[in-house]
Amino acid sequence: MSSAHRYPETGVFYRALDRDLPLxxxxxxxxxxxxxxxxxxxxxxxxxxxxxxxxVSEVSDAVAEQIRRVAYVNGTAFTNEPAEALAAELRTLNPKGLDFAYFLSSGSEAVEAALKLARQFWVESGRPDKHKIIARSPGYHGNTLLALSASARGHYKKLYGPWLVPVTMIPAPYPYRCAPDSPAMTAQALEDAIKKEGADSVAAFIAEPVGGSSTGGSVPPLDYYKNVRAICDRYDVLFVADEVLCGSGRTGKWAAIEHFGVVPDIMTLGKGLSGGYVPLSAVVATRRVLDPIAKGSGAFKHAQTFSHSPAICAAGLAAVRHIKKNxxxxxxxxxxxxxxxxxxxxxxxxxxxxxxxxxxxxxxxxxxxxxxxxxxxxxxxxxxxxxxxxxxxxxxxxxxxxxxxxxxxxxxxxxxxxxxxxxxxxxxxxxxxxxxxxxxxxxxxx
Ligand SMILES: Cc1ncc(COP(=O)(O)O)c(C=O)c1O
Missing domain, CATH: 3.90.1150.10 (Aspartate Aminotransferase, domain 1)
Incomplete structure (x- = not known):
């Protein structure tokens, strides 16, 4: 095979159209x-x-074995063994109460689904005015349009601005560049933003518990999330922890939020959840979030063909078991x-x-x-x-x-x-x- 892997000599196009990529x-x-x-x-x-x-052959073998047995079933009609077993494993690992998992393929999809779930929770709880999202800058939650709306990515957002929805931004805790007693570091910025927007209109606050690329691994002060949790409870705002990057063990605990001793209402996982053997992500939620929907309309209004797919869940299950065993x-x-x-x-x-x-x-x-x-x-x-x-x-x-x-x-x-x-x-x-x-x-x- 030729060693030039550069547009337009190759039939694949990647993000960088001006570079030769090693194969x-x-x-x-x-x-x-x-x-x-x-x-x-x-x-x-x-x-x-x-x-x-x-x-790690345990993971590749598990996927091969699953595909041999059954390639695909749709979650509107059936469940499948790997999805059930992976959800059961996650229950033993996730912060207490985050017991219910919805499997998808990418972090952006998980963030979209998490924010939609937050919105649907409030509608089905009889509070349809609650729709606003608060996020942090710097911060990143993905590239699909709602996830991008919640991301502080000026250079991406500029281009797609006309398609994005308004999301209220507060400053992220960024110890290298923020004073220790600043509103960004104490979470006072969150309370100020909720009051300014009007608590009756705010559905959710989304944050990466430990900063990923966007704040370069910035770690908030120890009491930051205790303050976030208290503020969210005081104003009836759901706390969504985006653990797509910092979760699945990356910070030395299964979920990065565990370092801070609080439990979010909804959490996203992705990236390392399957160790990269397949594209796998998850939204995990508490009963408090799901019960009003179960008792109300009876269905989460969000469908994707490949959600809960057996092959991706088989990879996730083998990866999580490998992590535990070793x-x-x-x-x-x-x-x-x-x-x-x-x-x-x-x-x-x-x-x-x-x-x-x-x-x-x-x-x-x-x-x-x-x-x-x-x-x-x-x-x-x-x-x-x-x-x-x-x-x-x-x-x-x-x-x-x-x-x-x-x-x-x-x-x-x-x-x-x-x-x-x-x-x-x-x-x-x-x-x-x-x-x-x-x-x-x-x-x-x-
Ligand atoms: C914190 C966080 N959330 C969401 C995403 C989006 O994940 P994906 O690129 O898999 O769509 C990323 C990606 O880098 C991320 O770092």
Whole structure:
């Protein structure tokens, strides 16, 4: 096969239409191997997805076996064994009360469904005026139109603005750039927004319990979600925890919200839920949310052909059982101590403003001036240049831009599979330094 995988020479089009993409033919643990035999250390599990690493035959065998037995059934007429068993496993893992799972394929779909569920809950509870959503900036919940409406992604939203719905934004807790007693850090911003919008019109507050790419692994203060829960209860607002990125064990607990000791009304899971072996996501909800719908219209008004599909649930079931059997969440928590200790060595390097995170989820924020925390001008494309230099050095990291002020800001995320070894962490740090050297040379920042 030709090695040019670039539009328009190839028949596939990807997001980047202006780049040649390596052709990956194999994965081994934390490593990806391309058609020329080049090895890449995948320090972000693709996109926080390959949590188990590549090559777990229990998962691939479970999918093959399921497809052999029955390929597809539709959830309007039937249930299936893997969906039932996966929901039962999730009950043992999810925060108490989040007992009911609705399976989908992507994080965006899960967020859409979660927000629709919140809306339907209020309508069927006799409060049809409650429809507004409050979300945070920076924050990201997906790319379908409702999920994008709830995301603070200016550069995407600009283009699709005429199609998006209004969502009220409050500032996200972002310790590197927010004062500890600011309304963003105490959750006072949420109460202010609910009062301003009118509690009778607000249906839900959605937040990533621990920041993903959008705030570069920012961890809110310990009492932040206790305040959120109390505010949501005071004003009858549902709390939706978007755990698509930070859930499924990534922060060293099954759900990131567990670190804060509160239970949301609705939670989304995705990305690492199946370890990336198939596209699988889930909306999980409490009885309090589902009962009024069950007793009212009797049906969640949201249908998708591939929801609860046996093959994706079989992968999720095998992945979750593999995680449990091998104590991978505990391993993630232990290994994260090593990861964060070694990543702290980066803080003294030029342009590194902050290194933070929780579990195997770390963000490294780049700045033009360490003392003022001034970001690089966006035109410099620092994060993009770094990611490309890292790829040249055989290291895969995930970039984010725009978080500092809505336009500028450069960071990269390190979020390796839970099986990453200490030697591989050393390799991540070494390659990171090499990529930074090359980026600084290219940007003449020395
Ligand atoms: C917190 C969060 N929610 C939702 C999504 C959307 O997931 P997907 O890309 O699978 O649609 C993402 C994707 O990055 C995410 O990080």
């Amino acid at each position: 990956i033919v194999r994965g081994e643990g934390c490593w990806l191997i391309d058609d020329r035999g080049r090895r890449y250390l995948d320090a972000c599990g693709g996109a926080y997805v390959a949590n188990l690493g590549h090559g 104590n991978l969440v505990e391993r993630c928590a232990k290994t994260s101590i090593v990861l964060h200790r070694k990543l702290q060595a980066l803080i003294d390097l030029p342009a590194v403003g902050d290194v933070r995170g929780l579990g195997l989820l770390a963000g490294i924020e780049f700045v033009a001036d360490k003392s003022s925390k001034a970001p690089f001008p966006r035109a410099r494309k620092f994060a993009e240049t770094f990611v490309s230099a890292a790829l040249d050095a055989g290291l895969v990291v995930w970039p984010n831009v725009g978080h500092a002020d809505g336009e500028n800001g450069d960071l990269v995320m390190v979020a390796p599979p839970f099986i990453v070894t200490e030697a591989e962490i050393d390799e991540i740090v070494a390659r990171f330094k090499l990529a930074l050297d090359r980026t600084l040379e290219a940007a003449h920042v020395r």
